[in-house]
Amino acid sequence: MKAAELVRDLGWRALSIVGELGRMLLFTVAFLRASLMPPFRGRRFVEEIYNQGFLSLVIVCVSGLAVGMVLGLQGYNTLVRFGAESSLGTVVGLSLIRELGPVLTALLVVGRAGSATAAEIASMVTSEQLDGLRMMSIDPMDIVVAPKALALIFVMPILTTLFVLFGLAGAFFVGVGLMGLDPGIFVSGLKSSIRFSDDIGGCFFKALIFGFLAGLIATFRGYHAAPTAAGVSSATTSTVVVTSVAVLIGDYFVTALWGFRI
Amino acid sequence: MEASPAHDAHVRFDHVRMGFGERAVFQDLTCEFPRGRITILLGGSGSGKSTLLRLLGGLIQPEAGRIYVGDDEVTGASEAALYRIRSKIGMLFQGGALLDSLTIFDNLALPLREHTDLAPDAVASAIHAQLEAVGLTNVDHLLPGQLSGGMLRRAALARAILREPEILLCDEPFSGLDPSSVKRIELLLAKINHERGITVLVVSHHIASTLRLADHALLLLPGRSVEGKPAELQRSEDAEVADFFDEDHSVDDASLTPTESFLP
Numbered sequence: 001m002k003a004a005e006l007v008r009d010l011g012w013r014a015l016s017i018v019g020e021l022g023r024m025l026l027f028t029v030a031f032l033r034a035s036l037m038p039p040f041r042g043r044r045f046v047e048e049i050y051n052q053g054f055l056s057l058v059i060v061c062v063s064g065l066a067v068g069m070v071l072g073l074q075g076y077n078t079l080v081r082f083g084a085e086s087s088l089g090t091v092v093g094l095s096l097i098r099e100l101g102p103v104l105t106a107l108l109v110v111g112r113a114g115s116a117t118a119a120e121i122a123s124m125v126t127s128e129q130l131d132g133l134r135m136m137s138i139d140p141m142d143i144v145v146a147p148k149a150l151a152l153i154f155v156m157p158i159l160t161t162l163f164v165l166f167g168l169a170g171a172f173f174v175g176v177g178l179m180g181l182d183p184g185i186f187v188s189g190l191k192s193s194i195r196f197s198d199d200i201g202g203c204f205f206k207a208l209i210f211g212f213l214a215g216l217i218a219t220f221r222g223y224h225a226a227p228t229a230a231g232v233s234s235a236t237t238s239t240v241v242v243t244s245v246a247v248l249i250g251d252y253f254v255t256a257l258w259g260f261r262i
Numbered sequence: 263m264e265a266s267p268a269h270d271a272h273v274r275f276d277h278v279r280m281g282f283g284e285r286a287v288f289q290d291l292t293c294e295f296p297r298g299r300i301t302i303l304l305g306g307s308g309s310g311k312s313t314l315l316r317l318l319g320g321l322i323q324p325e326a327g328r329i330y331v332g333d334d335e336v337t338g339a340s341e342a343a344l345y346r347i348r349s350k351i352g353m354l355f356q357g358g359a360l361l362d363s364l365t366i367f368d369n370l371a372l373p374l375r376e377h378t379d380l381a382p383d384a385v386a387s388a389i390h391a392q393l394e395a396v397g398l399t400n401v402d403h404l405l406p407g408q409l410s411g412g413m414l415r416r417a418a419l420a421r422a423i424l425r426e427p428e429i430l431l432c433d434e435p436f437s438g439l440d441p442s443s444v445k446r447i448e449l450l451l452a453k454i455n456h457e458r459g460i461t462v463l464v465v466s467h468h469i470a471s472t473l474r475l476a477d478h479a480l481l482l483l484p485g486r487s488v489e490g491k492p493a494e495l496q497r498s499e500d501a502e503v504a505d506f507f508d509e510d511h512s513v514d515d516a517s518l519t520p521t522e523s524f525l526p
Contacts, residue, residue, distance in 0.1 A: 124362075131321050132359030135352075136373040136421075137345035 027220050034139065034146040044147040045154075052113035052148070053155030057162070063108055064101075064163035068170025071095060075171070076179045085181060089189030092171040097194060097203045101164040103251050106210035109152070109159060110243045114218040117148050118239035121222025122232040130223075145223060149215030156211030157204050164203070202258045209254055210247050217243045272297035272429065272461045273318060278327030280313060287313050289485055291327070295478070300455050300462040302472040302492065304506070305482030311465040312356075314482070315431045318463070319353055320344040331429065349377070352422035352460075356434040358414045360406040360421065366393075367402035370421050377425070392420040396450055412443030416450065423454060429461045430454065436468040444468060448475050469507075481506060 071092045079085045121144060124130050130140040168190070175181040194200065218239045225235035271294035278291040287310035295301045303311045316322045317329055320336045329336040334347045353359075360369045370389045374380055380388065393401065396416040406414055415435060422430060432451065436444045448471050455462045466472040473479070473492040480489040483502050488495065496507050 127357050127362075128355045128359040129361055131316075131319075132353070132355055132361075134321060135319050135348055136376070136425075137348045138372065138376050139341075 023224065024216075024220060027223065028216060030141050031145060031149055031216065031219070034142045035150055039142070041143060041147045044143065045151055048147045048151030049155055052109070052117065052151050053159060056109055056112050056155070056159060059112055060105055060108055060159045060163050061166045063104065064166030065170040067100060067104060067163075068092065068096065068167030068172075069174050070170075071100075071167065072171035072174030072179075076175050076181065085175075085179075086185045087189055088171070088175045088181060089186040090193040092175075093168065093190040093194050094199065096164045096167040096171075097199045098255075099251070101167065102160050102203055102206035102210060103247060105160040105163040105207065106156065106214060106247045107244055108163075109156060109211075110214050110218070110240055110247070113152060113155075114214045114243055115236045115240050117152070117215075117218040118222040118225075119232055119236045121145070121148070121219060122225035122235040125223070125225050126227045126229070126232060128227075140223075145219045149219045152215035152218065153208065153211035156214065157207040160203060160207040198258070202255075205258060206251065206254050209250060213246045213250060214243050217246065270297045271295065272332060273463070274328075274330040275314070275317075276328040276330070278317065278324045278329060280310065280317065280322075280324045288324075291482075291487055293480055293487055293489055295461060295463060295480075297461050298455070298459045299477040300451065300464065300475055301478040301480060302476035303463060303465045303480050303482065304469065304472075304495075306506070309482040309484070311482060312433050315353070315433055315463065315465060318429075319348060319351060319431060349425065350428040352425065352427035352430045354415070354419050354422045354430065354432040354435055356437060358406060358418035360414065360418055362406055364405075365402060366398075366404050366406065366409070366417050369406065369417070370424055373421070373425055388424065389420075392424050393417070395423075396420045397446065410443075412439050412446065415439065415443070415447060419447070419450060419454075423458075423460070426458070427460060429463070432462065432464045432466075434465055434467065436466055436471055444471055448472075451475060 072088065075088050075091045076085055079087055079091065121130075124140075124144065130144065133140045133143065172183070172186060176183045176186055221235040221239045221242070225231040273295040275291050275293045278288050279286070280288045280291075285308075287308075291310075291314075303314060305311050313322070317324055318331070318336065320339060324337060327337070331347055331350060334343070334350075336344070336347060339347060360366070361372070364372070367386075367389060370392065371385050374385045374388060378385075389402075393399065396419050398413060398416055398420065401409065401413065401417065406417070409417060419435075430451075435447050435451070439447065451462055451464065452475055454460055464472055464476065473496070476492050478489065479492045479495050480487055481495055481503060483506070488498070488500065488503055490498075495503055498504060498507075
């Protein structure tokens with residue numbers, strides 16, 4: 001009897017996962033169709049860039065500066081033991097551009113803008129605003145979902161760039177300003193080790209992928225939220241959790257596919 | 263009286279079955295709503311009154327049966343066909359369903375900008391005419407959150423009738439409103455129906471008000487439905503129907519003092 005219940009439970013769970021994946025696939029197709037086909041919602045897109053990008057500037061820049069300063073401090077103290085403090089620019093630059101910049105920016109943006117996006121759409125579900133749009137023959141996918149998801153995809157590379165730049169500034173300040181490293185050595189180490197196609201290209205590619213994941217998961221979770229207060233809360237929490245995990249797992253695969261060391 | 267066909271039916275439900283999970287809402291619902299009349303949908307909580315409106319708008323699909331708006335079938339219609347059918351329907355949601363992030367003006371302008379080529383001046387004058395029709399002025403620049411419950415409901419009503427629908431669906435239009443706001447919405451619905459000939463379907467728990475307003479009533483009971491004129495339903499000898507109206511629904515609660523309402 002217990003074995004039968006276990007099999008039934010497993011079956012239900014498997015069906016539930018398949019159903020969720022199917023809904024996600026249909027949602028992705030609908031999102032791509034709404035994004036690629038007219039009408040294009042330029043004004044709403046710009047509003048969402050402001051909401052999700054501009055309003056995330058402070059948190060991203062301050063975090064980038066702090067991470068860069070910590071990297072500068074830790075890197076200098078470690079490298080100086082081996083007499084290799086001249087490599088600080090290289091270490092900090094590669095760490096920020098290849099990994100920390102895109103990943104930490106994605107986690108920060110998901111925590112601020114992704115959760116807000118999911119909560120806003122979920123509360124629109126709860127208050128029947130999406131049904132109101134449907135009853136006016138207006139597709140919510142077109143007017144609500146697409147501008148929000150596209151804006152997240154668009155702002156992620158820009159915010160990642162800012163994070164990296166502020167991180168480098170923080171490391172420069174600690175390494176050169178506080179530890180007395182020669183600024184020329186810091187900058188030349190940075191310039192000589194960073195390859196545009198591999199490092200900067202990979203950084204942008206990762207940021208785009210993470211933006212796509214964040215935009216899609218946040219809007220999907222909000223769109224399919226249960227129309228209750230608990231549903232809004234669940235959509236918000238699951239957006240942060242699922243996207244964070246997806247970013248971290250996706251980071252490995254993107255790194256591998258882009259040609260870095262596996 | 264039971265399942266009696268209404269003349270010149272504008273909306274028809276034909277053997278509709280609907281449920282959520284294991285809970286059956288309608289097992290075999292067949293009913294009609296007359297064109298150009300006000301119909302009130304009655305029933306206890308969970309009887310499926312709001313579900314009926316959502317089925318009619320194509321927001322959800324039944325498990326079985328067919329639903330018609332005029333000659334158009336809602337059930338099984340493609341998204342494009344549903345959008346065409348919905349252009350004939352205006353819906354007043356319980357909470358208004360106006361977009362929080364847009365001003366009242368932009369909320370009302372949205373369907374016009376989406377579906378018409380009207381010039382901005384024409385859009386503005388159409389919006390002001392509708393707002394005036396529902397007794398709202400100087401609210402253009404306000405957000406929905408800045409309006410009172412009654413004003414919000416009237417603004418949502420203005421949006422629902424903006425595109426001159428043939429059918430107006432009202433989900434609990436009086437809930438949470440003070441008596442004067444209830445009266446105001448009631449008069450507006452009567453006026454809209456009278457002047458524009460719109461078929462109006464009202465879901466409400468405010469029985470006294472809606473019975474005054476309605477020409478036709480549909481009472482949803484467990485496993486069946488009963489329809490007829492409101493006064494006929496009130497006088498019905500059917501035990502379940504009588505029970506429904508006996509549960510103080512037929513008493514005009516606005517006319518009672520709090521003490522009187524608790525007297526045996």
